[in-house]
Amino acid sequence: MGRLAREGRFEFVQGGWVQNDEANTHYFAILNQMLDGHQWLNTNFPDAKPRAGWAIDPFGLSPFMAQVNKLFGLDAMHIQRVHYTVKKHLAESRQLEFKWRQSWDSSGETDILTELGAFSGYNSQSTCGPEPDVCYQYHFAAFTNPKFRPHRLLHKTSPLNLKERSLKILDQWRKKAALHSANAVFIELGFDFSYVIKGDLDSVYDNYKPLMEYINNSTELNTQVKWGTVSDYFDHIKNKPDKFPTLSGDFFTYADRFDHYWSGYFTTRPFNKNLDRVLESSLRRTEILFSLQRAREDVKKKKEDVKKKKEDVEKLTRARNTLSLFQHHDGITGTAKPRVVDDYGSRLFKAYKACDELSAAAIRHIMADSGTDLNPIRIRAAFKELEKFRVLEKEVELVVVSTIPRRTAAAQVIAVQAHLNLEVVGNRGEVIPQQVEPDIEYGKLNPKSKLITFWTELPSVSINTFRLKNTEQVKTKTTAKMYTFGEKSVSPTCQDIVLGQNKLVIKLDCKSGRLKTIEKRGKTVDVNQEVIMYPSALSGAYLFLPTGDPTQLLTDSTRADIVLVKGSLRDRAMVTLKYQESTIVLTYTVYHHQGSESEYLDLEIMSDLKNNGDLAIRLKTDIKSGDSIYTDLNGHTIQHHKYKSKLKTQGNFFPMPSTAFIQDSSTRLSLLGSEPHGVASLSEGWIEVIIDRRSKHDDGRGLGEGIQDNIPTPAHLRILVEARSETQARGEGYRVENPSIVSHWTLQTLLHPAFLLSRPLSKQTLPASVQLMKPLPCDEELVNLRYVDNQTCQLIRRKLGFTCDIDVSNNCDYQDTAIEELFTNDVTVTLEDHPFSPFHHKNDSNKSDLKAMEFSSEYVTFRN
Numbered sequence: 001m002g003r004l005a006r007e008g009r010f011e012f013v014q015g016g017w018v019q020n021d022e023a024n025t026h027y028f029a030i031l032n033q034m035l036d037g038h039q040w041l042n043t044n045f046p047d048a049k050p051r052a053g054w055a056i057d058p059f060g061l062s063p064f065m066a067q068v069n070k071l072f073g074l075d076a077m078h079i080q081r082v083h084y085t086v087k088k089h090l091a092e093s094r095q096l097e098f099k100w101r102q103s104w105d106s107s108g109e110t111d112i113l114t115e116l117g118a119f120s121g122y123n124s125q126s127t128c129g130p131e132p133d134v135c136y137q138y139h140f141a142a143f144t145n146p147k148f149r150p151h152r153l154l155h156k157t158s159p160l161n162l163k164e165r166s167l168k169i170l171d172q173w174r175k176k177a178a179l180h181s182a183n184a185v186f187i188e189l190g191f192d193f194s195y196v197i198k199g200d201l202d203s204v205y206d207n208y209k210p211l212m213e214y215i216n217n218s219t220e221l222n223t224q225v226k227w228g229t230v231s232d233y234f235d236h237i238k239n240k241p242d243k244f245p246t247l248s249g250d251f252f253t254y255a256d257r258f259d260h261y262w263s264g265y266f267t268t269r270p271f272n273k274n275l276d277r278v279l280e281s282s283l284r285r286t287e288i289l290f291s292l293q294r295a296r297e298d299v300k301k302k303k304e305d306v307k308k309k310k311e312d313v314e315k316l317t318r319a320r321n322t323l324s325l326f327q328h329h330d331g332i333t334g335t336a337k338p339r340v341v342d343d344y345g346s347r348l349f350k351a352y353k354a355c356d357e358l359s360a361a362a363i364r365h366i367m368a369d370s371g372t373d374l375n376p377i378r379i380r381a382a383f384k385e386l387e388k389f390r391v392l393e394k395e396v397e398l399v400v401v402s403t404i405p406r407r408t409a410a411a412q413v414i415a416v417q418a419h420l421n422l423e424v425v426g427n428r429g430e431v432i433p434q435q436v437e438p439d440i441e442y443g444k445l446n447p448k449s450k451l452i453t454f455w456t457e458l459p460s461v462s463i464n465t466f467r468l469k470n471t472e473q474v475k476t477k478t479t480a481k482m483y484t485f486g487e488k489s490v491s492p493t494c495q496d497i498v499l500g501q502n503k504l505v506i507k508l509d510c511k512s513g514r515l516k517t518i519e520k521r522g523k524t525v526d527v528n529q530e531v532i533m534y535p536s537a538l539s540g541a542y543l544f545l546p547t548g549d550p551t552q553l554l555t556d557s558t559r560a561d562i563v564l565v566k567g568s569l570r571d572r573a574m575v576t577l578k579y580q581e582s583t584i585v586l587t588y589t590v591y592h593h594q595g596s597e598s599e600y601l602d603l604e605i606m607s608d609l610k611n612n613g614d615l616a617i618r619l620k621t622d623i624k625s626g627d628s629i630y631t632d633l634n635g636h637t638i639q640h641h642k643y644k645s646k647l648k649t650q651g652n653f654f655p656m657p658s659t660a661f662i663q664d665s666s667t668r669l670s671l672l673g674s675e676p677h678g679v680a681s682l683s684e685g686w687i688e689v690i691i692d693r694r695s696k697h698d699d700g701r702g703l704g705e706g707i708q709d710n711i712p713t714p715a716h717l718r719i720l721v722e723a724r725s726e727t728q729a730r731g732e733g734y735r736v737e738n739p740s741i742v743s744h745w746t747l748q749t750l751l752h753p754a755f756l757l758s759r760p761l762s763k764q765t766l767p768a769s770v771q772l773m774k775p776l777p778c779d780e781e782l783v784n785l786r787y788v789d790n791q792t793c794q795l796i797r798r799k800l801g802f803t804c805d806i807d808v809s810n811n812c813d814y815q816d817t818a819i820e821e822l823f824t825n826d827v828t829v830t831l832e833d834h835p836f837s838p839f840h841h842k843n844d845s846n847k848s849d850l851k852a853m854e855f856s857s858e859y860v861t862f863r864n
Contacts, residue, residue, distance in 0.1 A: 005048035011229035015041055015050030015072065015837070017324035022055070022062040023252065023266055023655035024273060024332045024676035026635040026751075028280050028783060030064070031796065031855075033324035034072055035786070035836065042838040049839040051231040053077025053112075056122040058329045059262045059542065060254035060655070064634040066100040066112045071855060072837040076113040076234035080122045082251045091118050091179040097237065098247045103637065103736050104801060104853050111246065113238050118179045120256060123191035129172025138169055140207040141190060141200040157207040166214040170223060181244065182237040186230065249734075250639050252654055263653035264544035264699075266678030267614070267690040269334030269341060270607075271384075271711040274675040275348050276332055278387070279323055281752050282355035285403045288461065288785040289362035290316060291793035292772050295827045295862035296366060312358060316787060319351035319358075332676075335541045335702075338709045342383075349383035360757060363399060363463055367766050369759070374399065377414055377756035384711050388441070389415035391449045392758060397766065398424065398466040401755040402458040404748055405776040409457045409595035411569055412756060414468070415439055415449045423471045424454040427768035432456075432466065433593065435567035442606040442714070443563070443576040443585035453569050455593050458754065461773035461782070465766045468758075483564040497564060499571040500590035503598045508588065512558035513575030515588070515619070518601060518669075520721045525667060526622040530554055531577060531584060532688075534614040534649075540699025541707050544614060544650040544678065544690075551613075553579050569593055581610035596745050600672075601719040607692040608712040617717075618688035623669055625662035629681035630737050632659035635747075637801075637853065640734045643681060653680045653690070658747055659739060662687050668724055668806065670739065672747045674716035691715050718750055724805045740806035741779060748781065771824055774817045783855065791862040794834065795819070801852040819858065827862050834859040 004010035016037040020030055041048055053069040053076065055061060061079050069077050077100075082090075090096050096118055099111040119126050128135040137155060157165060177185045189204055212225040254262045267273075290312070326344055330336045336344065360374045377398075380387045392414060402408055416422050418439075424432050434454035439446040458464055494510035505519045515529035532550035539545045554560070554577060561576040575586040589602040607615055627643040635658045643652055656679035661670035671679070671687060678690040692713060696706040722740055739747070776782060776797065783796040820831050836857050850856050 002045055002047060005045050008229065008232075010048070011052075011231055012041055012045065012048045012050050013052050013054035013078075013230050014069075014074075017321065018328040018331070019055060019057060020327040021329040021331070021333050022058045022065055022634070023060055024657060025327050026277070026280060026657055027064065027068075027798075028284060028635070029276070029323055029327050030068055030634060031783065031836070032283070032320060033327045034068060035794075036320055036324045038072060038837045038839060049073070050837075051075060052234055053079075054230065056080035056117065059265060059333070061251040062633045063100060063102055063248070063250055064636050066114065067102055067110055067636075070110060070112055071835075071857075073835065073840045074112070076115070076231070076238060078115050078117065078230060079251075080117040081254050081256075082116055083253070083255050084120065084257060086251065087116065087118070087120075090116060094179060094181045095245050095247075096180050097182055098245045101246050101248045102853065103248045103639070105248075108246070113234060113244065114247075115234075118176055122188060124187070124189050125191065127176075127188045128169060129176045131172060134168060134172055137165075138207075139191075140204045141194045157210050162210055162214055166211045169211060170215055170221060173223075182240065184233065184236050186228070186233040250633055252639075253651060255651065259648045259651065260543055260545070260699075261648075261650040261653070262542050262701075263650050263678050264539055264614075264693065265333040265335055265542050266653065266655045266676060267693050268541050268707060269709075270675060270677075270692050270715060271713040272326075272334060272341060272345060272348070273332060274713060274715070275345065275352070275383075276323070276326055277675045277751065279319075279326075279348050279352050279355070282352055282359070283319055283323055284752065284784055285401065285755055286316065286319070286355040286359045286362070287787055287793075288403050288772075288782075289359050289366070289401070291785045291787045291860075292823075293362040293365045294787065294791050294793070295823070297791065312361070313787070315354045316358060319354050322347045322351040333541075334707070337703065337705070341709065345383040349380065352380065359401070359755065363401065363757070366772070367399075367463060367770060369766060370764055371759055371762060374757050374759045377758060386442070386712065386714065389413075389439070389449070389451075390758075392416045392422075392468060393420075395422070395467070395469050395761055396758040397761055398468055399757040399759065399766075400456055400458065400464045400466065401757075402460070402462050402464070403752055403755075403782070404458075405460050405773060405780070405782040406745075406778065407457065407459055407775065408749060408754075409455070409593070410597055410749060410754060411453050411591055411593065412456050412754060413451055413453050414756065414758075415446075415451055416468070418448055418450045421471050422452065422468050424452060425467050425469060427465045427467060427766070429467075433569060435569045437565050437567055437572075440563060440565065440572075440574055442712075443561075443574050443583075443587070445563075453567070455569060456754070459769060459771045460775040462769055462771045464769045467761075483566075484562070497562070497573055499566075499573055499588060500598075501592055503594075504590055504601070506588065506590060506601055508562075508573055508575075509556065510562075511560075512554055512556060513560040513562045513573065513577075513586065514554050514556075514558070515601075518719065518721050520599075521723070523667070523721070523723055525669060525721050528620040530618040530620065531586075532616050532618055533579065533611070534616065536613050536693065536695050536697070538697055538699070539614065539693070539695045540697050540701065541695075541703045542701040543699040544653060544693075545699070546614065546649055550616070551579075553577055553584070579611065582615075583608040584615070596742065596749070599720060599742055600746055603717045603719060605691050605715045605717070606712065607715070609692045609694050609710045612694050612696055614693040615691045616688050617691055618686060619669070619719075620683075621662070621669060621685045621687070623662055623667050623685045624664040625681065625685055626664075627681075627684070628662070628735075629654070629679070629687065630661050630663075631656050631679055633657070635659070636798075638737050638739065640737060642734070643683075649680070649682065652682060653678045655679075656689060658751070659743070660687060660689070661739070663724060666724055668722045668740075670720040670722070670743050672718040672720060672743065672750055674750050677715070689715075689717070716750065718746055720746055722806045725807065738801040738803045741800065741802045741808050742806070744779075744781070744800050744802060774822050774824065776822070779852070780850065785860075788859065793860050795858045795860045797850065797856045799850040799852050799854050799856075823860075823862075830861045830863065832859045832861075833857075
């Protein structure tokens, strides 16, 4: 195979670890799976440099993949699953070849030649031309597969039928060519699982060879046919004078026929989607700490240290590969069979545990900690169990790790035994703002433990220590108070429940617990919150096909169980709803302390769904948003969508990997999610997300069964209200928008929260704080510090695109720092621009002046 690749007769397309989903995936995981794939290919097939992208099976397509392909040195791409009416329009106008451009690009730098498959399928039975029954007759791989034999349409090529069959297939090819603007077409030969049976390849070659020779030798037919790779085809058409049109935007939401929109998988199996994001954060943190550990290593290592390092590198590599594997378009989508889902989950869980172990080891090394007992505060006992607090039983030292490249201020939470009088102090004994509160998680009170919430200010990318120590008395001024509401205890004239003070105040209805208003800096947004269940007798893993109006689970007449906890650092309200056999717990949290945490309402929804249907949270606001909603693509860009009244409900839902917002001229309301969801705005001022879904129905798209293996799942949203200060009117067309810088910061801390651990007290005193990296500019993000080998790592940065319509309320402490000086004074580095793909040896451009929406890649080598 290596020789064939070297000769250009065999090609790896795309080069990623998998053909990833493009709706639910985050850019961190996409880059990770591309890096994994290209690194593996470079190691095993160094002559097989991928040149063309290939996305024939993801259920809808994102322009971010076009940007990624350019980053990895690809110069063209082939795509397939696009809404059938869009495909028909592009085919009729001969625009199936186009230059795909990023919506934020005004110069065309990001353009990549893209071809869209003309027909609904991607197999040889349906791609040779417009008539599948004819194309099937040339599916010669089927001769060797017992599944297809015998079949009345299958005929081998022979001298007796050579002319007839040559003209017949040529007629299909010419009809296909009539839909393209280029003077060539390529024909796929095969299908899923083709060429796994001995003889498949010979059968295809032996039957096509005489057909090709007949056509090529006929001067009357004026056609040349040859074997080739995808890149051969693109090399032929991209240098022709044909001018291809330019297209911007995404291809969501996909439909293959009728009103069958594939918007269900945006939320299907949310437990696994949540675990995916947990692993992403864990892997990123581990990569950063692992690389910085190597920065402090003695190059003269003992043999046992070398062996341990090799084992750790293998463990890190397996964790990377596991995350990459789950990005498959039947992985994170939730569209696999239960046994495959369980296998994915088991792998994710093992990788998550490995990351915690590697992170703890790196922290000990960096802090020169001679102990070995460093344990995470939050633990997950098994794949199908939720992450929970490990209850602390005595005085310990607390370690808090931040991997955000700027100073952050946030509340941290630990659980301790209920009967103990403990408080958190700084490493030097200084008082830390904190509150003691009941241990209520997902609506359930644990009487054997209590929570201590304490305030931290953490330097950029740092390891910080605190102490949990005995105190003679618990200070009453820091202790939260708990109130319980229920059907029996609520009077008909009860007052609204108020959470927060000063900067952010929210009001909940005292009977139902639904959100009513959000007030921020004197500006009030009315919110009529609903919890709804769409009936889904026809929905399945892929499709969302509601069969009627949703059932209202949360109305003014609802009498929910409400527990309220109010303290000096935060207020919380936990609302428990029962719907038939299902339980939904809504936890609202508002922080008081100054900082970015006091900018948003934290809403956690725990769903234990036992009934069939699609569970959604809907916010009906007074924002004059018209027919527009804005959603993110892979956590990177923002796509503008307009509500289309001609479409059914399912056609107006879009993927929300992390962000969605509605806005008018004065106000923006954003939803920021820790895991992907389906999202819609079905009327002016509305925004709703699907939280969980269950169906006994198979929607006929390949799974063969419904989704009945639901696991109690947390969804974590942050609701951010911001004042806009537009200075000029804008048109009614599609608009390019960006999040605010505060929205970016809020999402970063949601996706990458601080990592808390504890260690027994000992004679060794750890430093109060070790800063590992200086801050990046306020509009830059540390995507990863990915370990490469020895003391070299790959520094990946991202320049944020943000709106200027929203003022920044928080200052950023960044001071201009050269990348070479980014790391703290105890290490020195050499820096080298290095492309993303190891197949390339230099960057096409210098990224020292990074532009908005761009990614950069540099190799950093630490020198002791």
